[in-house]
Amino acid sequence: MTAITDVMPGRAGVYARLAKLDVWDYYLALPLAWSIIGPAAWAQPGVLGMLALFGIGTVFVVASAVTFDDVTGFIDGSDSANYGPHAPARKLARKPLLTGEITVVEAVRFGWCAAAAGAVFWALAALVAPFSLLWTIGLATLCLVTAVQYSWGLKISYRGWQEVFLAGFGIGLVLCAVGFATGTVSGFGIVQAVLFGLGPLMFGVYSNTRDAAGDAAVGRPTVAALTTENENRLFIAGLTVAEIALIVAAAGLGAAPWWFSLVMLPAIVLRVAQLHRGIGLGDLLGARTLGLRAHRLTTALLIAVNLVGAWS
Numbered sequence: 001m002t003a004i005t006d007v008m009p010g011r012a013g014v015y016a017r018l019a020k021l022d023v024w025d026y027y028l029a030l031p032l033a034w035s036i037i038g039p040a041a042w043a044q045p046g047v048l049g050m051l052a053l054f055g056i057g058t059v060f061v062v063a064s065a066v067t068f069d070d071v072t073g074f075i076d077g078s079d080s081a082n083y084g085p086h087a088p089a090r091k092l093a094r095k096p097l098l099t100g101e102i103t104v105v106e107a108v109r110f111g112w113c114a115a116a117a118g119a120v121f122w123a124l125a126a127l128v129a130p131f132s133l134l135w136t137i138g139l140a141t142l143c144l145v146t147a148v149q150y151s152w153g154l155k156i157s158y159r160g161w162q163e164v165f166l167a168g169f170g171i172g173l174v175l176c177a178v179g180f181a182t183g184t185v186s187g188f189g190i191v192q193a194v195l196f197g198l199g200p201l202m203f204g205v206y207s208n209t210r211d212a213a214g215d216a217a218v219g220r221p222t223v224a225a226l227t228t229e230n231e232n233r234l235f236i237a238g239l240t241v242a243e244i245a246l247i248v249a250a251a252g253l254g255a256a257p258w259w260f261s262l263v264m265l266p267a268i269v270l271r272v273a274q275l276h277r278g279i280g281l282g283d284l285l286g287a288r289t290l291g292l293r294a295h296r297l298t299t300a301l302l303i304a305v306n307l308v309g310a311w312s
Contacts, residue, residue, distance in 0.1 A: 014101045015110060017094055018070060019063035025200060025292065026062050026170055028299045030055040032196055033177030035306035036189045041130075047181045050129040054177055057121030060114045061147050067111035068152035070097055071104055081214035115148045131183035136176055143172040160221045166204045171197035187255045191246065192302050198243050199298060202271070203291025205236050210284040233279050240275045244268055256305075263305055267298040 016022075030051055034042065041047045073079035074097040083095050096102045122140050126132045146165055150157050156165060174193035178185050185193070205224070208215065209232060212224040224232045247264050250256040261268075271294050278287025 014096050018067050018096050018102060018107060018110065019059075019114065020066045020094065021059075021063070025295055026173060027055065027058060028296065029170060029173035029196060030058070030177060032192065032299055032302055033174050033181070035303040036174070036178050036185075036192060037181045039310045041181055044130070046128060046130045050125045050180050051177060053121050053125035053128065054180065057118045057125060058173060060118035060121060061144055064111050064114035064118060065147040065150045067107055067114060068148065069150060069157070070095060071107050071111065072151040072155065072158075074098065074104065074107075076218040078211070078214045078218045078220065081217060082211045111148075111152070115144075118147075119144055125180060129180035131180060133179065133183055136179035139172050139179070140176045143169055143176065158220050162208070162220070162222050163201055163205065167194075167197040167201040169197070170200050188250065191250045191255055192306075194246065195243065195298060195302065196295075198239070199291075199295030202239060202243065202274070203288045203295065205239065206274075206278050206284045206288040206291060209236070209278070210288075236279060237275060240271055243271060257309055260305060264298070264301055267294055267301055270294040270297060 034047075034051055037047065070079065073082075074095075079095055079098055083092055083098055092099060097104065097107055122144060126137055126140065129136075146156060147169060149155070150162075150165055156162075171193045174196050175185055175190070178189055178193075208222040208224040212222065212232075215222050216225040223235050227235065247268065248261050251258055251260040270290060274287050274290035274294055277283050277290055
């Protein structure tokens, strides 16, 4: 399948690759949130308008975060180490700073413009939302600030918070969207938000494992860079077990329908296959790809559960 970044012309294509528009996994928080809010609000104009504005803002916020991450990686040399001259041309093209297609000044300007646009669209979403409670506005603000500061300014990913952010940002997106629509989030909604947030983390840890040496060299303290290989393997295995345990416990304790675990079984099988590919066979890039598929499948199954549950 041809990615959107491959068909956009000229400078637009360069900025699309800088913004990583072909990786849309965080954007799936919006259809998931829509499915969680329930049929009574599915067609409300205020809800749909809020979700549209919040979704556009999310694209800009994520674009800002990944742009500043590329700028910092280019400046400190970690991207040069992790995307060396032997990297495939398509993979290297995802880093237009490394290929010389864009300058640091241009990238920084784009990052701040994207952050400003994201803030504006999220503010508009809060204004038109049926519910704009303090906790939703505060959580959205936290998501915005931490995204922009992920590798810039405070550089939270360089201070031991990378894995927390990868999961927390996805959780926050779902909770904000549901909160703006309904003013509250059910226990099952929180479970789904956590499962969604674990998705980016569960393909991010395999990338971090592959990039551990480069990250350690520039002082980026990911779990993979700070621990031994065996300790990192145990960390990834623990995350896998924790995700499966959450699915089973949610059904067993009544937070989710009793059939929830059965519906989620394909995602569980794919997650176990990812662990085998990455930890058992040592194919980190293959495991990362499986992680992307597992996240997308998990989100699709969660949406299906919500749709079926609403009419059952």
